[in-house]
Amino acid sequence: MCTLPQGATAYRRAEITLGGVAVREPFRVTLHAEIEGPHGLVRVPGFYDGGGVFRVRYLPESAGRYAFRTFSSVAALDGHKGAFEVGPAAATDHGPVRTDGGFHFRHADGTTHHPIGTTAYAWTHQPDALQRDTLESLRSAPFTKIRMCLFPKHYQFNHNEPDRLPFERDEHGTIDFGRFDVSYWQQLERRLDQLDEIGVQADLILFHPYDRWGMASMDADVDDAYLSYAAARLSAFPHVWWSLANEFDLMKAKSPDDWERFAAILQRDDPTGHLMSIHNCLETYDHDRPWVTHVSIQRIDLYKTAEMVTEWRERWSKPVVVDECGYEGDIDQGWGNLTGEELIRRTWEGTVRGGYVGHGETYLAENEVLWWSKGGELKGTSPDRFAFLRQVLEDAPGPLEPVPGDWDAPRAGIEGQYYLSYYGFNRPRFRTFSLDPAVAYLVDVIDTWGMTVETLPEPQRGTFRVDLPGRPYMAVRLRAQ
């Protein structure tokens, strides 16, 4: 029985379902479809979803007629043909996020995407009520991307056993790495859909070192099958990003060749071509590799963090997403006990340098529910300031590119049109600007911590002085009239 997509629209996953197929080792079955649409022929892998049901998921990127044929090692799955119509994208659907070819991101339809990231590594491995709390928090938070692991996390504050794992367990609790627990994946997909509904991209971390289940040191064939399965299930979600690893360099069981092979598997099995990167602890990956679409990076120096965006952009010529520059919190770990002020300072530093700096939160809690891993409630002072920054980004005439500024204050902008200077921990009581007198600028004095914008009553041109309050965390924005 082959069911075709009904009412499909562009940028929404379309699913071909092949039901009632009983096979002995369904996860070893090979299945893919060739789908031919307005943009040519695409190879789309299928997967087993339990209960005798196989699926082929696809993310069409334009309206039109799509014809398909299935190919399988199992006769009952092979040779299915058909066609389906895809309607135009809904107004709220913009398609997967890709790079703009430079240092920024945009959706498939050209809409700018501003990654305002956060991290909750293991939020989908928590009890249901907590997962719902996390979604509620995200609904009113400014974040447009969340880093989250497919595998559960074992670490400080992370000792509870998840209800489900990506793989089946037998009655003794032994994991069978040859069989996926489809209920885990279905549950994950419900959460992904909920993230999509509230406009949050899912930066999916495929491997990480914080493990007590053996998932950080599986055999190569298990790794590969897992990646193919994840790609087959998840590539048709418009809002996923692939992160090969959190802290790849701490995964001692993996070699550089493994990471390269993993990237190749995803490139082969993800017909959508989602964003892909790999995140480090002590040493960065070779982000020059062609499959790396953007730099996903954890600061290496304890003191010079988001300021490194300038150097990283020059080094790799790709968008720079600083997924970890320290978290707001008060735990006993140096990566997780910044003030909100310092996290926001780093975020602005990285932003005006043309990068994207992410949020994280690690406040000590009796119940061990810390946002950075389990989600739950946001307690910190920084999310409101991320919201303020997001508004500044959305109000800008384009993505923020660095332009020459003062030696002590980085500046982003578009020459002759828009300038945004950030003073960080410095607190000048005034600053003098010298610009082309042909252009008049509206001058906004922005308190990035106090979240205020004060526009000077008169536009300024040429050389002019802007008075400042002598507090840290100020910015000055100039907008050409």
Added chain:
Amino acid sequence: MCTLPQGATAYRRAEITLGGVAVREPFRVTLHAEIEGPHGLVRVPGFYDGGGVFRVRYLPESAGRYAFRTFSSVAALDGHKGAFEVGPAAATDHGPVRTDGGFHFRHADGTTHHPIGTTAYAWTHQPDALQRDTLESLRSAPFTKIRMCLFPKHYQFNHNEPDRLPFERDEHGTIDFGRFDVSYWQQLERRLDQLDEIGVQADLILFHPYDRWGMASMDADVDDAYLSYAAARLSAFPHVWWSLANEFDLMKAKSPDDWERFAAILQRDDPTGHLMSIHNCLETYDHDRPWVTHVSIQRIDLYKTAEMVTEWRERWSKPVVVDECGYEGDIDQGWGNLTGEELIRRTWEGTVRGGYVGHGETYLAENEVLWWSKGGELKGTSPDRFAFLRQVLEDAPGPLEPVPGDWDAPRAGIEGQYYLSYYGFNRPRFRTFSLDPAVAYLVDVIDTWGMTVETLPEPQRGTFRVDLPGRPYMAVRLRAQ
């Protein structure tokens, strides 16, 4: 007429005066003495002090009998002989500061010196009342060293003309670089004596780029004569340090050979062998040069400042004095608008890494009197915290040497005896220590900004947890019982 020192004591300058000598070009006269004391024969240069008076100043470093003979190009100054007695040092006199052969400083008598530096470049070029204010401020301040220029300063906030210059001016105001204004030097020496009385070392800056008088671009023979004259006059002061330059690399009229020649002149003409270094702006000097006794450095990176002490110690194997890591203030220059908190954070960072970080203050003022250059009153929040740090240093069993700490918190100490960990902008709510259980430690929780020390009621040993308040700028000190 030759007058011998009366009532001389060790570590106090002794002066041989040769009066009533009328010569046509007194500043071109050569004069020196050979002085033979308990430690052998020393060549001591003399100088012309106006009114027909020449002087030979010497700083004896031990009690005993000293015999001398003068040598001069002028017959009336040549061949004077005599001897004088030097008594033991007063209890408060410890002699010139030198390095301890490692990364720290001690006086000639072995007493530890903790440089807690400040800067007031042009304080002795200000009106007398302001100079007295500066001295009053220093009297109640914690600083043990002040950076100050021999030449006046021309710069933002520095436009007033000094009453006296090191060189004579004619009736038209033209400077005669061949004649020193002895009244300038006598006035300077009075100020030096007053600094000495209140326990402040004078870090004398011999050249600097901020000039409208031509002193930054004098002829080589004028440079050399100036240095010889300064050395002859000032070497016998126990508390002077030589700084060849402030921001040598901005002095475009000087070449590397010039700096090396200047160092050689001071080495020849300073029989006391005072500390000597040279301070940078954008690029550091080659502090490996043998005449460089210690590293005097301005931070180069805007973000990673005193944290660099670790690297600088390794690079040069000399004491590291961070004379500029940014100043507390609110002017429009990035080097002068830090909060007190950030300056003190940098200071502690550098301190527990085994360096010495200095103070500076630049608050905008209507009257253009900013401490960093003109002195006057201290207005900032950091001096009290420098005083607190000074007390911590004085209470330590020895100079602070870095020892292995946590990855996120530098630590100074003496293994098995004393540990001082600093958490900076991080704010852990607790920290766990693991030490040899054979030793019990008194645990002090130190708020470096709040200036409090809370000693836990019970000594701790082995592995123990120390609770912290979750604020930035905390330190933990462990003292073996």
